[in-house]
Amino acid sequence: MPGPTDGLLIERAAAVATLAGGLRRGLSQGETAVLSGGPLAVACWHERVLAAGPAGDVHRQIVAAGHSLDSFARVDAAGGLVTPGLIDAHTHLVFAGTREAEWQMRARGAGYLEILEAGGGILSTVAATRAASDADLLAGARSRLSEMLANGTTTAEAKSGYGLDVETELRELDMIGRLDREGPVQLVPTFLGAHAVPAEFRDRPDGVAEYVDAVIGEQLPAVARQGIARFCDVFCERGVFSAEQSARILGAARDAGLALRLHADELAPSGGAELAAEIGCASADHLAAPSDEGVAALARAAAGDRPVVATLLPATSWFLGKHHFAPARRFIDAGIPVALATDLNPGTSPTVSLPLVMSIACLEMGLTPAEALVAATINAAHSLGLGAEIGSIEPGKQADLVVWGVPSVDQLPYWLGARPARTVIKRGRVAFVRG
Ligand code: NIG
Ligand code: FE
Secondary structure, three states: OOOOOOOEEEEEEEEEEHHHHOOOOOOHHHOOOOEEHHHHOEEEEEEEEEEEEHHHHHHHHHOOOOOOHHEEEEEEOOOOOEEEEEEEOOOOOOOOOOEEEEEEEHHOOOOOHHHHHOOOOOOHHHHHHHHHHHHHHHHHHHHHHHHHHHHEEEEEEEEOOOOOOOOHHHHHHHHHHHHHHHOOOOEEEEEEEOOOOHHHHHHHOOHHHHHHHHHHHHHHHHHHHOOOOEEEEEHHHHHHOOOHHHHHHHHHHOOOOOOOOEEEEOOOOOOOHHHHHOOOOOEEEEEEOHHHHHHHHHHOOOOOOOOEEEEHHHHHHHHHOOOOOOHHHHHHHHHEEEOOOOOOOOOEEEEOOOHHHHHHHHHHOOOOOHHHHHHHHHHHHOOOOOOOOOOOOOOOEEOOOOOOOOOOOHHHHOOOOOOOOEEEEEOOEEEEEOO
């Protein structure tokens, strides 16, 4: 592993998918801005990208910038593809326990919301998380993060939402901040107090309304005071939180200085897509069952100056045993920018792998490999408000890169379930090397 030198030079790449050029939608959803005709190189100086292109050009730019080639640590891409680090824009990273029994109940016909209604599902993870020590929660999250990194993820959004009380929501967000500082995977914290109504509110006649008041009146102010969340999210779904309740929570979150995202129309049309467009969410997630009006609202937002990224989570539909996936082609045709994420969580998507999610997106939603790569890099960056900083290989951007053991974008989601990341670089430093 190269030491902590100032410069890092990736050599002998067969292709570099730079993803340069900003947020993609419509026809540009599939434009990966690939440099080919190698051998190609990518140079990083400190934490930033310095240059990418044919090796000779990159060497000249290194010298022109006043650096000596000898002082650069080398990474041999050995004929592989280089891309920006993958960005997982929707995870429930911090949790305790597992839910394989519930998965088997679903296989025998039980519904996801039915299990939640009976006090299981999300609520069983809430009980386990409240009871777990910080040390255990951190150890679980760290092991998932190292697997994410090994699968090419260099930045991830991470939600609270398994606390559902002030103390545990703050604990979860605090741990996310701590894990971000530890690195190498960079984390974007999201407050999801409105993930479900906790047990202690469920037997009250107005329990849901009272819990919404508690999220707005107690949890959100505490989170905002501590400055430990960048986004606020709500599980807007028929039978969980209505569009009206979600609007109240997100409105209060915006007033408190948080940016917005939304679990929208995962299982049934629930007004989530419409709300995300109207209130100006950075991202509307899931969207497996949007209404026609919801798609139209997202299309109008995309045509205007406040596009809402449709962050699709096909591993979740798959793991829930659904044969119905988000209408990704319809979104792309309507000019709506599409991102992909794992939704990593113990109930509906126990996977850390964005390459696997990209494969499912190609197989079940008809994305091309190029569209899937755009969705897991630059569009995901934009959904997190980080499009100027990460998500593409351009001079000046943060040097988050993956060298893959495959030579082309098309082969990335093709090797089903493979672990194709060979070397992962975060902020200009080698953070993972496949043994
Ligand atoms: O995005 N749908 C709500 N939240 C998660 C699942 C969380 C859980 O079941 O623990 C999701 O699928
Ligand atoms: Fe989720």
